Amino acid sequence: MQSRIEKVRKILIQEKADALLVWNGEGSGQPATAWLSGFSGTSSALLFAREKILSMGEFATSFSRPPATSFRKGGIRIRAFLITDGRYTAQSKKEANGFKIFITSRERTATQILESLCKQYHLHRIVFDGSVTSYSAIEDITKAISAVNFLSRKRVLQELRMVKDTEEIRLLKKAGDITVRAFMRLLPELYSGMTEKEIAQRLEMLCIEEGSEGVAFPTIVASGKNGAFPHARVTDKEIKNGELVTIDFGVRYKGYVSDMTRTVGIGKIGSRLKRMYEAVRKAQELGCKKAKAGVTGGKIDAVCRNYLEKKGFGKYFTHSTGHGIGIEVHELPLVSFRQNTKMPVGAVITCEPGVYIPNVGGARIEDALVLTKRGNLKLTEGIPKELIVL
């Protein structure tokens, strides 16, 4: 937790801000809240306030007691506060170590508590993540606390999480291993006549047997013409001989997720579909080879896109090549067209080019990779890439 607070400290210095506010409500802000504090409740506010450390002399004459909730380094002390409601009194104490906890009541709303903290700690400039906190939440807060300047720093909370530490990578690898094991067990069970829904259900069951704590996102099983929709919903359609089946799924493991896609063939596959699959396979291989720290997301995207264009499938590759993953399925960095920031060591990205031909079908292959100085480490390893035909 200390290293995470350290990242917050850097943001405050960089933004010349007095505090960082993480608003968690209505399904938004929870992942960042859990990552920064350990608190898993669905409604809260975190405030990380910057405070100059007093010298011992100043301290002796000040009336405040030494704070229990502080993280100090480099002359700047960060005080961490968590505001939540009565449902979470015991849970917040247990989970959010090092945070001073406030419980809201009818007499004292979260906004009022926030206001008094702003006054007490002389907070005038507070940063929040505009891509996470809703406009209406900020509107309410700014109306009530007019003396404070609230500034949106888009994606700041995801930036904090972009570089994964060793423990995070260990958990992501575990999630990846579960994914691979479940998929390998599924393969021999697939047969022509099974429906997409049946496949998804069975796969999710196998994931749970292998250690998954739940799906990371709704499982995609898209067969035949349905494969032309990159984010197809599972249907009651039966898989048939001669079809490609795209399976995109992920598990949750101790707060971290996996995301993997494979495309397999049923029965005898025609030459056009085979060519399409082979182009995707090669594009994905080239993308994975290119992926390492110091390379931009745009570069990896270009490698995959250029190859598919060369093979005549360019216009059928209709999404970006990949995205970061971690505690959420879509995190930074983005692996897409025009992303020209160099990716750091420890970023975890997916590489997932695909081809989708309307009324024909589609293919996608996806692996998650941890970027290193020299290359990358695959989180989903051990499944042959040549077209598996069942």
Ligand SMILES: [Mn+2]
């Ligand atoms: Mn993905």
